[in-house]
Amino acid sequence: MACIVGPFGLPDSFLWIVGIFVITAALLLLSARKARKRTQAIAGVALEMGFVFIGKDWGSSQSTPELAMPLFNTGHNRRFANIMTGSSAGFPVSVFDYSYVVGSGRNSSTHSQTVAAFSKAGMSFPVFDLHAEGLLEKIGEAIAHRDIHFDSHPGFSKIYRLRSPDVDKTRRVFTPGLLSSLEGLDERKKWRLEGANDTLIVFRGSKTVKPAELRLFLEETSAVASQFLGLCGKGK
DSSP: OOOOBOGGGOBHHHHHHHHHHHHHHHHHHHHHHHHHHHHHHHHHHHHHHTOEEEESOOTTOTTOOOOOSGGGGSSEEEEEEEEEEEEETTEEEEEEEEEEEESOGGGOEEEEEEEEEEEOTTOOEEEEEEEEOOHHHHHHHHHHOOSOOOTTOHHHHHHEEEEOSOHHHHHHHSOHHHHHHHHTSOGGGOOEEEEEETEEEEEOTTOOOOGGGHHHHHHHHHHHHHHHHHHSOOOO
């Protein structure tokens, strides 16, 4: 079979490979440039907010929260970026970007989100994951019955999916007052809350926050965390 020759006497297949390489390299450069601009912008915002900008490595920082939640055990190629630490609503807090990859090759997808992690001394949360329940999850739950439900607050169970390997301890965390408070949150925000040990994280799945909106993000997550940490049981 004759080989199809393109410009410069090179086979078309070779030119296709070179073209793909060039396009891929250009996309990587654009992505890296975008990431640098985001980091520079967030470092400036952190300074304005009175936070300490750490970068992408927690290092030996004393403010490193205990991150044993499901989010940080999902997928692979897990990465932290744009970490800044400070305090809000009376709690130590870290705000950062976090990403992970699910799948591999052409079937892979990257999930990136901006996370706020609040710590409260004396708490002993079991590992738990709370988020608004989607239609497919509701169907799956109707079959498997794996979510933690509260008969006293049927509205909560209709809105949220709550899971934990320690059901009894988690029930002690979610007091009647806390359940009522969570029922009143704006469902459109689709907040996701996860806890472990003395730390609560608040974020919106696969949603990163623009640098200019970080102050508002901190205010909103602080309000959610303040309600949660003020009304929850210690879980012990």
